[in-house]
Amino acid sequence: MLALVPALFGLEPPTGRAAGLVVLTVGLWATGVVPEFVTALVFFTLAMLARIAPPDVIFAGFQSTAWWLVFGGLVVGVAVTRTGLGERLARTLVDALASSYPRLIAGVVAISGGIAFLMPSTMGRVVLLLPIVLALADRVGFVAGRRGRTAMVLAAAFGTYMIPAAILPANVPNMVMAGTVETVFGVTLTYGGYLWLHMPVTGLLKGVVLVALLCRLFPDRPDPAAGERERRPLSAAERRLAAILVVTLGFWTTDFLHGISPAWVGLTAALVCLMPVSGLVPAAEFSRSVNFASLIYVAGVLGMAALVTHSGLGAVLSAGLLAVIPLEPGADALNFASLTGAAAALGVISTMPGLPAILSPLAGELAGATGWPLVTVIMTQVVGFSVVFFPYQVPPLVVALQLGNVRVAEALRLSIPLALVTLAVLTPLNFLWWRLTGWIP
Template identity: 50%
Template structure:
């Protein structure tokens, strides 16, 4: 049993190392992980391949279909023409506008993957109109603005991403702690939403400088074509169902899949078989399934719990130094990201929260909230599946995503975490 645990730990470490260093293509690393774990019988198939049955996987696939249809019928370029006039005045303005758009959409649309599927074809068309060629630094920056803005900033809005929902469920079941929309927003939006959004814009502009060409006012737009009207109606209906999932109870993934199927139906759809094959990035889909399967494997094998308890023993938690304890808790959540990725962090961190509160002297609600900063700040792209999907759709190399991850993480830990601690104290979540 001990030998099996060490083998599993070695496989997880090797998989993470290969994803982090990009020595092999990300999809190949995922396939090698599946093959090794299956041959060595380290986990049952339903655990190992659970990523393929997850809602996230099917939302990714349907997102590629919807994005391809939006581009084909011309809706992406039409919306991009409208946005270009308002955003293309300067490079910071263009980047800031895309980041703001990704954050604003999180207030009305609950799914990270759905927002990326909706925004990415529009933003790529916007890049085209601004003269940012495929593979250029400017185009890379706008794709990363969608991915990072969608995932990292949406953590400040309670129902806007999966890790938040996992945390809410775990906190209610374990401790009876109920979190409300507005208090949560007030606690996290100023630092984790607004300030981090400004930091993201600054990092993108500095790491990926570009000069978008000036865009003149377009001629009067032609009337919507029949296909544009039909697809627009489908997208509005899909968006409405995504926004109201709390009412009807249908997962955004299955709504997206139904919309994708309608796009593919003969005669009434928009895409044929060849366009489907060209539009769906199978590499990214396999990568996402690998990330989700790795997280499920770590949880099933107990490696995550062992890692959490070990980190708990070495953390510098001291009731006399609440600021240091707060930073250590954020660091713990960030470290757990390596093993179980962002979606799995709350499932491991939350059960430890009472022990962490006792050791640190911080109130239990503050300990629960500290983890949000950690899982919303991945050190490597693979730790957040929405970022991986955005990079795949925008054809962004792994090294560019890693550069931005590390820059944002460094500024977050050095500047934003102390500011967040002060904000927690000011609002009374942490005693003075």
Template identity: 50%
Template structure:
């Protein structure tokens, strides 16, 4: 993936889930290029430190708070702009936070003990099992067979496949990497060549449907998982899979999928006659596929009933992961675990969560909240205005970085925002979901960029779809979502 500004974690997720294959060693970058990148990173970090230092002294902030703000600002900018590789920026954050005593080590490294981290780890292992056993391809064949009669039917099937897979595979890029080759092969069989509306529509459907609607499914995306872990570690609030799904999925999941299908068919219409599909020949399901299907079915059932049994989705995911790794089961070998479950995205999520914990423990979150409360028109009893102001604040922050960073930045501010608005703390936490589910530009969601890259679709087409869908979301879906929240009693 190209290292494009604002796409810091696109490389993270792509490396996380991409199957490994023998290849020639990569050629090292020219020394001059590496030196230039290092200089850019140093200048950016120096600019962040200087800006925070000047602003901090202007408002009379204590030195400890200024240094904490400088570290957080530098780290977020390095992640967002991609001036340093993600693991380098994350490790640098860990090192500086500990060496300069910004926060205690247990706080800095708290991301590794969070439910979000273990949820991602379990999802990565089960994703490997899905690919290696062949169950993923079997599911794709079942989904697409005899469902390609018309172009809208093709787009609807692709969208529902991406959303449905989110219930089984809690990795956005994993779903993209799994579906994209299948969808591209289907496009070729249907006669949709490179550059055709049909191919563009199918690729962008995979891109958007793999990220946007699954934000309403708790363990399906990185922002969801970061929110889950941060809410638990900072406030002791354990988000329930079932209540989260009920609150978000009807509007931001199901209805948004319908709107996405309609919009793709309108923006990228395809009227040509599609080629006939050959009859599919299927083999009987093997023993490993049956075993994995049972494990996944039990895991999904455990996710859906967590409010009843009280076990976090993270530990259910970890249990499924352990079963896949058991020698007697043999779904994921030690070699596959080593080669296909990569450390970089796990390190990245730990960095996100650690940054949020540092913001909270240093008092930086309280200071930022005070500044925001001074500027934002927040007041108890003005629900519509409060919700709109919080959403606008989140949208602006989301435009300045990638969306996975939002929960790490906003969650430490939630308690003060709840006090200012008079809304329950859990409601303020849940108000992040409509924000990070709304993508204005492709760079905000690295998996969307990965999908477009794999499918050979240009930025112009992706931006056109994202802006159009964001406009409909803001004007139609979010007001409906507001009414749905009121009906469920989350908003007064």
């Protein structure tokens, strides 16, 4: 395949081999023929065997701050699970809202999104929340097959991805984008600026739409005769971890003041959790519970982004993209719709974790075509990868559906209307917010 691509598309051999490898890698990630981390290893191996790029390009992902942010998030996630602090927070808050169906669904969505401030790992949040949500469903009478049970699972699944799209270190696509633009353009995204731009519409309003659709599409009525909540006091480990998380969150939200990258803040939190004196994540627990497959996967995505730029493939793709989508300096509304629509369409093919790796290296040419600042063009991706038509586009959604025993057909009843509302209503509102805040000059 790597040898045929140059002849088929008239590319120079180095660029053609890179294109073939990118098509193969994205295709494997999109179809899920093999696990994502295995695909990343295929990418590393073929890239080195075919001498497509130097090792510092292929393995650039391991040097990225995004990779270290994922690492820190995974370690903190293990601590949150092991101490029981995450379960305590989620159970307490959701139980308090279980007196009515809309409040129950809104509570699950709020916890699923809000816990992203404490646990920057989508897969970790899914694994943590789904057992709690299912237990709560049983306690309010939502047995298997009830619409309310399906709605609660979908609220947790979609809430833990959709709302955290507005929180920089909380989703893989966010971090892949941050790492890619830092690798390619030397641009470092700040936690506070990212949150201010995306949370009002992509986060909060998207959450409101999600709750409204769930209550409309899956109506039900809970039985308030739930069991009493556990009232055990905070353990010493929970208190220590809570203090670490408060300090970490404080540094994350004020990075525009002190200039320390969110990655190094997260790595510091992880190191404190791993120190024997903390008693939070022993060495054996680290080896057993940290998802190293996710780390290899993220490194593969970031390495592919570096390869796209190094090989010249980014210039070829940008020329093709510019020829297809309408972009024009001064036509701000059209430009915004074109960029977000292109990102949403590419996400169907590449899946959301791979989308920033493909689109981010093109930001320079796209900025020139629109007349916008580079960082504004980069940020339009977030609106695009918050549009999810099919669950396979976001691997943690697939895991959540499996854990919750919810059929894909039921998930599609929510995902497709939610995607359409996002494009038709929330995207124009995003444009107005960006214009109001000066991101679109």
